[in-house]
Amino acid sequence: MARSVTTRGKAINTAIAWAVGLLIFFPILWTILTSFKTEGQAIAAPPVFLFFDWTLENYAIVQERSDYLRYLTNSIIIACGSTVLGIIVAIPAAWSMAFVPGRRTKDILMWMLSTKMLPAVGVLYPIYLLFIKLGLLDSRAGLVIVLMLINLPIIVWMLYTYFREIPGEILEAARMDGASLKNEIIYVLTPMAVPGIASTILLNIILAWNEAFWTLNLTAAKAAPLTAFIASYSSPEGLFYAKLSAASTMAIAPILIMGWFSQKQLVRGLTFGAVK
Amino acid sequence: MTNTVRALLGATALCTFAGVASAETITIATVNNGDMIRMQGYTDQFTAQTGVEVEWVTLEENVLRQRVTTDISTKGGAFDIMTIGMYETPIWGANGWLVPLNDLSAEYDAADILPAMAGGLSYDGTLYAAPFYGESSMIMYRTDLMEKAGLDMPDAPTWTFIREAAAAMTDRDNDINGVCLRGKAGWGEGGAFITAMSNSFGAQWFDMSWGATFDQKPWLDTLTFFKGMMDESGPAGYATNGFNENLSLFQQGKCGMWIDATVAASFVTNPKDSTVADHVGFALAPDNGLGKRSNWLWAWALAIPAGTQKEAAAKQFIEWATSKSYIETVAANEGWANVPPGARTSLYENPNYMEVPFAQKTLDSILSADPLNATVNEAPYVGVQFAAIPEFAGIATDVSQEFSAAYAGQQTIEEALAKAQALTNDAMEAAGYR
Numbered sequence: 001m002a003r004s005v006t007t008r009g010k011a012i013n014t015a016i017a018w019a020v021g022l023l024i025f026f027p028i029l030w031t032i033l034t035s036f037k038t039e040g041q042a043i044a045a046p047p048v049f050l051f052f053d054w055t056l057e058n059y060a061i062v063q064e065r066s067d068y069l070r071y072l073t074n075s076i077i078i079a080c081g082s083t084v085l086g087i088i089v090a091i092p093a094a095w096s097m098a099f100v101p102g103r104r105t106k107d108i109l110m111w112m113l114s115t116k117m118l119p120a121v122g123v124l125y126p127i128y129l130l131f132i133k134l135g136l137l138d139s140r141a142g143l144v145i146v147l148m149l150i151n152l153p154i155i156v157w158m159l160y161t162y163f164r165e166i167p168g169e170i171l172e173a174a175r176m177d178g179a180s181l182k183n184e185i186i187y188v189l190t191p192m193a194v195p196g197i198a199s200t201i202l203l204n205i206i207l208a209w210n211e212a213f214w215t216l217n218l219t220a221a222k223a224a225p226l227t228a229f230i231a232s233y234s235s236p237e238g239l240f241y242a243k244l245s246a247a248s249t250m251a252i253a254p255i256l257i258m259g260w261f262s263q264k265q266l267v268r269g270l271t272f273g274a275v276k
Numbered sequence: 277m278t279n280t281v282r283a284l285l286g287a288t289a290l291c292t293f294a295g296v297a298s299a300e301t302i303t304i305a306t307v308n309n310g311d312m313i314r315m316q317g318y319t320d321q322f323t324a325q326t327g328v329e330v331e332w333v334t335l336e337e338n339v340l341r342q343r344v345t346t347d348i349s350t351k352g353g354a355f356d357i358m359t360i361g362m363y364e365t366p367i368w369g370a371n372g373w374l375v376p377l378n379d380l381s382a383e384y385d386a387a388d389i390l391p392a393m394a395g396g397l398s399y400d401g402t403l404y405a406a407p408f409y410g411e412s413s414m415i416m417y418r419t420d421l422m423e424k425a426g427l428d429m430p431d432a433p434t435w436t437f438i439r440e441a442a443a444a445m446t447d448r449d450n451d452i453n454g455v456c457l458r459g460k461a462g463w464g465e466g467g468a469f470i471t472a473m474s475n476s477f478g479a480q481w482f483d484m485s486w487g488a489t490f491d492q493k494p495w496l497d498t499l500t501f502f503k504g505m506m507d508e509s510g511p512a513g514y515a516t517n518g519f520n521e522n523l524s525l526f527q528q529g530k531c532g533m534w535i536d537a538t539v540a541a542s543f544v545t546n547p548k549d550s551t552v553a554d555h556v557g558f559a560l561a562p563d564n565g566l567g568k569r570s571n572w573l574w575a576w577a578l579a580i581p582a583g584t585q586k587e588a589a590a591k592q593f594i595e596w597a598t599s600k601s602y603i604e605t606v607a608a609n610e611g612w613a614n615v616p617p618g619a620r621t622s623l624y625e626n627p628n629y630m631e632v633p634f635a636q637k638t639l640d641s642i643l644s645a646d647p648l649n650a651t652v653n654e655a656p657y658v659g660v661q662f663a664a665i666p667e668f669a670g671i672a673t674d675v676s677q678e679f680s681a682a683y684a685g686q687q688t689i690e691e692a693l694a695k696a697q698a699l700t701n702d703a704m705e706a707a708g709y710r
Contacts, residue, residue, distance in 0.1 A: 043524040220354040221331035234336035
């Protein structure tokens with residue numbers, strides 16, 4: 001029997017949801033507001049919230065100093081490239097683990113996840129040396145490979161979880177109808193797992209977009225994405241909060257807009273299989 | 277030969293000729309400081325003169341330090357010029373990681389570099405980095421508040437005077453703190469300040485056998501004095517305040533005195549950002565009657581990593597960026613107050629520059645800091661606010677965390693010093709010094 005919720009209960013739940021939402025969004029809102037302040041207003045104590053002289057000066061300075069479009073292009077290529085590559089590698093791996101599990105499948109999955117627990121700096125030097133040898137330093141191709149590798153455990157785990165929800169009998173029926181393994185994955189499994197694959201893609205684009213350790217350490221001038229763009233506006237000597245906020249707003253705007261438009265797909269995918 | 281192969285060969289030839297015809301490009305890693313950003317704006321002039329294109333990688337100081345250290349130690353070759361400081365230069369020079377700058381042109385006039393800067397950026401008498409700008413630390417104080425307190429700031433005050441003046445200027449009702457100082461953890465933040473201060477109290481990091489000296493009285497005196505004065509007259513939460521936090525407080529009129537980098541003088545006297553721009557005076561950093569003042573010495577300098585394929589172009593750029601003519605270009609376009617300070621003797625012989633209110637005190641502060649002889653007693657290391665050994669940054673960060681915890685009241689000064697003594701000795705033993 002469905003539990004009845006009173007109007008008062010609904011109102012309280014709505015208020016709590018809004019409060020939590022605003023709390024989570026507040027740092028982003030504050031960053032956006034600060035980007036429209038002068039440096040003096042940005043550090044004013046007590047802080048000014050809405051009533052200040054709004055200015056676009058910081059955006060003008062950032063635009064003049066940095067080639068935003070170059071950083072943006074790099075971010076798009078690196079985030080999308082690493083995600084697509086990861087999906088191509090992960091779908092067969094997840095299929096195998098979901099539908100033809102071996103004795104050690106669970107162990108392999110756990111081992112893959114455990115690689116995420118290794119501090120990235122622990123493998124910085126080996127990877128840096130490899131990049132030098134392979135000529136991949138400061139290249140978008142190098143970053144696509146590295147970000148694909150570091151996000152691969154999450155991609156495989158997510159896809160594995162979604163694939164497990166799909167009845168194996170359907171794939172078996174396809175096989176009985178003569179479908180090859182390739183066709184089974186492309187024409188039967190993938191269409192059924194579209195919500196899960198879409199949410200995996202979206203989440204991984206966000207993760208790759210925000211990744212700051214490798215993108216800062218393996219790039220210089222050519223392949224640097226928006227994380228390097230933000231890092232160039234922080235300073236230990238001098239006022240920089242307003243300009244840094246403008247740079248941050250410009251860096252998060254594309255991914256924020258993408259997230260906004262795809263939120264339905266994202267939520268659907270993330271909750272896929274949560275309730276049977 | 278098929279048309280495809282011909283087309284490919286043609287394209288290859290075109291690419292080759294295009295490569296020959298295109299300008300050489302150098303990549304420079306730098307820090308996001310005002311003078312460095314200004315220099316980027318003048319890069320077109322360098323390219324017009326030499327045909328060498330410049331690509332900039334601007335990063336926050338700590339990110340930059342990690343990034344260039346990774347690259348130079350692996351001979352990555354990602355950068356042709358690196359912006360480094362006085363701490364890295366002698367260490368990297370000794371490792372053979374940097375190109376010696378002992379063949380700069382006569383026109384460049386390397387002898388004009390301030391001796392303190394040249395000394396700090398050399399190893400074994402060889403210059404390994406050319407200073408772009410240099411700084412020391414000094415007292416910036418509110419002349420109006422000092423007058424209201426009925427005091428006169430001496431040119432070279434003692435710590436005792438500073439403590440008394442701070443107490444007299446403090447007005448909690450009006451949110452005015454007598455003195456604002458760095459307490460934030462980090463070897464380049466609160467660690468730099470307390471190390472420079474400790475020099476004037478007769479303390480030092482290591483004795484002549486590389487043993488830690490935190491168990492000795494000068495360190496106890498330093499921390500006890502610092503915490504006592506800051507508890508009496510400093511801002512709330514000073515244990516987490518660094519340069520930017522104190523700059524913000526001073527600019528908003530909430531500090532009577534601020535002892536920090538000389539480069540801050542241009543910020544606090546800039547009426548665009550500072551509410552107290554017309555009421556700022558300058559004095560040398562305090563001493564304690566032991567013959568050493570508590571000011572530091574630092575330079576951001578340009579160095580060429582050994583192994584770069586573009587050494588000649590990189591040297592051309594360094595000669596241009598740290599030249600007398602670059603200073604004149606900036607002065608002509610943006611005024612003398614905006615030229616990079618603290619690198620060349622000739623700048624301080626220029627009457628136009630000496631009209632800038634903080635120029636003389638900046639020079640006096642720089643000249644009074646001696647990285648080769650920074651402590652009261654003999655020490656085995658070079659450096660004023662640091663010891664130029666690779667292990668220092670890690671050790672000093674840990675030690676400054678203990679000190680900050682003591683400032684915040686989370687432990688006693690004695691506990692902090694005991695922990696600092698133990699962790700420093702452990703690290704030095706592990707590194708093979710003892």
